[in-house]
């Protein structure tokens with residue numbers, strides 16, 4: 696979540712309001728901490744970040760993982776795989792939008808992505824206490 700989905704979704708969200716082609720490359724792009732400024736920057740970074748999110752969906756299906764409160768990731772609950780599929784599909788819409796280099800397409804894709812994140816968060820993350828997550 697924090698290491699892949701958060702940074703990758705921000706790259707996509709950036710492209711809603713600003714043209715990634717205009718994002719300046721770092722003087723030494725191989726040291727870039729911002730994907731948009733890296734050797735694989737601009738629209739390529741939006742494509743790659745979308746693919747990273749689609750692949751991260753696979754990680755959310757692995758058995759034996761735990762949430763931060765120690766409970767097992769609820770992969771056995773009926774709606775979990777549905778939310779994971781929602782993430783993968785939204786990420787692929789975002790990938791296609793990035794390939795089109797069209798900011799209006801990204802606007803639609805980002806909307807789908809936000810919905811895919813919050814569908815799962817509403818059920819498994821937005822809880823009064825940490826202990827109530829992932830049930």
Ligand code: HEC
Pocket residue numbers: 696697700701704748755761762763764775778779782808811812813815816819820828829
């Ligand atoms: C299939 C379910 C699911 C999907 C889809 C999902 N998340 Fe999460 N996310 C969670 C759960 C569960 C937690 C809490 C994990 C924990 O406490 O260990 C979480 C936590 C997080 C956190 C850490 C914040 C916190 O309060 O702990 C971030 C950031 C995050 N998600 C970002 C995203 C983004 C961005 C997306 C969409 C691109 C996304 N997530 C999609 C289930 C999901």
